[in-house]
Amino acid sequence: xxxxxxxxxGLVQAGGSLRLxxxxxxxxxxxxxxxxxxxxxxxxxxxxxxxWKHGGGANYAxxxxxxxxxxxxxxxxxxxxxxxxxxxEDTATYFCASHYRGDVSRRESYDNWGQGTQVTVSS
Numbered sequence: 001x002x003x004x005x006x007x008x009x010g011l012v013q014a015g016g017s018l019r020l021x022x023x024x025x026x027x028x029x030x031x032x033x034x035x036x037x038x039x040x041x042x043x044x045x046x047x048x049x050x051x052w053k054h055g056g057g058a059n060y061a062x063x064x065x066x067x068x069x070x071x072x073x074x075x076x077x078x079x080x081x082x083x084x085x086x087x088x089e090d091t092a093t094y095f096c097a098s099h100y101r102g103d104v105s106r107r108e109s110y111d112n113w114g115q116g117t118q119v120t121v122s123s
Contacts, residue, residue, distance in 0.1 A: 002027040002112050004096050009117030012086055016121070020081040022096030022114060029077035030054065033099040036070060036081050037107060038092035038119075045095070047105040049081065059104065064090075086121045093118050 008020040022034070035050040049070040051058045058070045067086075072079040079096060094117050097110035 004114035006117040030074035040092040
């Protein structure tokens, strides 16, 4: 099992930027594709982005494509989410997770989750 801890959330004005980090320990970090999800109050947890285990490619939700960039450093067992041009609708708790199997956009396909980090974008 891999333990995951997110950091880097905070309060930012619309149009601003934040970089989230997800640090892993335990099971070899590089063994898994890694993803970011987010959950706003009263809404379902939704897929944001995924990066393949060796960092050779990534997929993004349409809502963040062109604004967010996912990356990873397997030597540091850390994944990142660079968020630019933030909008109020990006306000949510952001979670990182390790992919287990299946559709990468479904939360059921992930087996380990961090505790989340709050991102608030003011208008």
